[in-house]
Amino acid sequence: MSQALLPRWVVPVVPEGRVLEDHAVVVESGRIAAVIPADDLDAGFPGAERIELPERVLIPGLINMHTHSAMALLRGLADDLPLMRWLHENIWPAEKIIMGPDYVRAGTRLAMAEMLRAGTTCFNDNYFFPDITAEAAVSAGMRSVIGMPVIGFPTPWAETEDEYFRRGLEVHRRFADEPMVGISFVPHAPYSVGDQAFRRIARLAEELDIVVHLHLLEAPGEIESSREAHGLHPLDRLETLGLLGPRLLAVHMTQIGQADIPRLARAGVHVVHCPDSNMKLASGICPVADLDAGGVNVCIGTDGAASNNDLSLLAEMRQTALLAKVSSGNPEAIPAARALSMATINGARALGMEDEIGSIEVGKQADLAAIRLDRIETQPVYDVISQIVYAVPDSQVSDVWVAGRRILDDRELTTLDEAEVLQSCREWRERISLAID
Numbered sequence: 001m002s003q004a005l006l007p008r009w010v011v012p013v014v015p016e017g018r019v020l021e022d023h024a025v026v027v028e029s030g031r032i033a034a035v036i037p038a039d040d041l042d043a044g045f046p047g048a049e050r051i052e053l054p055e056r057v058l059i060p061g062l063i064n065m066h067t068h069s070a071m072a073l074l075r076g077l078a079d080d081l082p083l084m085r086w087l088h089e090n091i092w093p094a095e096k097i098i099m100g101p102d103y104v105r106a107g108t109r110l111a112m113a114e115m116l117r118a119g120t121t122c123f124n125d126n127y128f129f130p131d132i133t134a135e136a137a138v139s140a141g142m143r144s145v146i147g148m149p150v151i152g153f154p155t156p157w158a159e160t161e162d163e164y165f166r167r168g169l170e171v172h173r174r175f176a177d178e179p180m181v182g183i184s185f186v187p188h189a190p191y192s193v194g195d196q197a198f199r200r201i202a203r204l205a206e207e208l209d210i211v212v213h214l215h216l217l218e219a220p221g222e223i224e225s226s227r228e229a230h231g232l233h234p235l236d237r238l239e240t241l242g243l244l245g246p247r248l249l250a251v252h253m254t255q256i257g258q259a260d261i262p263r264l265a266r267a268g269v270h271v272v273h274c275p276d277s278n279m280k281l282a283s284g285i286c287p288v289a290d291l292d293a294g295g296v297n298v299c300i301g302t303d304g305a306a307s308n309n310d311l312s313l314l315a316e317m318r319q320t321a322l323l324a325k326v327s328s329g330n331p332e333a334i335p336a337a338r339a340l341s342m343a344t345i346n347g348a349r350a351l352g353m354e355d356e357i358g359s360i361e362v363g364k365q366a367d368l369a370a371i372r373l374d375r376i377e378t379q380p381v382y383d384v385i386s387q388i389v390y391a392v393p394d395s396q397v398s399d400v401w402v403a404g405r406r407i408l409d410d411r412e413l414t415t416l417d418e419a420e421v422l423q424s425c426r427e428w429r430e431r432i433s434l435a436i437d
């Protein structure tokens with residue numbers, strides 16, 4: 001059974017900058033079977049079910065490369081603080097009280113509802129109780145990469161270093177055959193994970209052929225404290241520990257210098273840029289334009305909703321382009337089409353999934369988002385990609401497919417119950433307020 005999506009425009013992302021008008025994207029068994037002029041559809045796929053998407057642009061589903069989904073329930077709990085005070089005085093104490101499967105399940109469902117309504121089809125998650133996050137993602141039909149957490153202190157997920165590994169590897173085994181879930185390692189950060197754990201992660205990541213998703217050089221002070229604790233710059237330390245390579249997804253990277261860029265490019269490290277979170281916590285600015293020009297693969301994440309405070313990759317793309325321009329003093333830095341690549345195909349590359357997702361190409365998974373451009377906020381249309389990056393509000397994302405399954409249908413979630421998600425938010429707001437009182 002084939003379905004033909006018939007939008008006004010298709011932005012395939014590969015090749016970068018291309019816009020196709022009046023084309024059909026044919027989907028068969030969850031994959032893209034053809035991208036052809038709409039006029040050729042009847043001849044090539046005479047039986048295809050036609051799904052008309054007038055005045056919409058079809059793009060590859062956005063890939064959120066760094067988030068802590070369940071923290072959506074902590075949105076707005078603590079704002080306007082520096083990173084360490086925010087973590088130590090607000091977020092970690094709150095998490096200590098509420099952390100558990102129920103909180104993670106409810107928070108992940110809220111996060112997925114929000115992400116799907118903003119065109120995101122895949123998220124790369126870093127949080128405790130990853131088995132619960134993975135279950136929630138599978139049941140919602142959303143694609144995910146879920147991390148096995150490792151952090152140097154006890155949490156409700158695990159008490160000891162050994163227990164972090166044991167429980168993480170159980171999750172890896174459990175979801176090994178689940179096509180919609182990938183598994184990664186998520187050591188929290190160089191300042192909260194020891195050498196022995198990092199060595200073990202490097203060895204296991206190689207053995208299991210998985211990526212390592214790490215907060216790195218997020219805020220000022222990390223270089224100095226690493227020199228004090230380990231006698232090494234964090235990048236030197238990670239190199240010594242066998243982690244500075246193409247499996248590493250380095251999140252934030254606001255504290256890098258020009259001299260670090262060729263080294264990151266040579267090592268094949270991927271950088272995950274989270275501009276809203278970096279700006280909100282005043283962590284610093286990742287030199288995205290220089291990294292991109294230097295040959296480093298840069299992709300984009302929202303971070304958790306507690307430090308953003310939304311999970312909109314459309315917004316994050318816009319911030320990426322704008323922040324790159326103002327910080328480099330160059331309005332030509334990170335043009336719209338490059339920002340869109342960072343939110344799609346570059347994320348797929350970082351995950352090692354560039355043959356499966358990240359662009360609208362024949363043979364790939366039909367992970368797609370349709371966006372209306374016929375609203376006040378996006379008229380008139382001279383340049384479709386410019387509208388997507390600089391003007392579209394999340395509310396104009398009309399439909400989302402993951403592996404060919406329509407899980408947002410004219411803004412209605414088809415696998416998540418919106419009323420139930422909202423009710424659960426209200427209940428968790430009460431529980432969390434009482435817990436931290």
Ligand SMILES: [Zn+2]
Pocket residue numbers: 066067068215303304
């Ligand atoms: Zn984070």
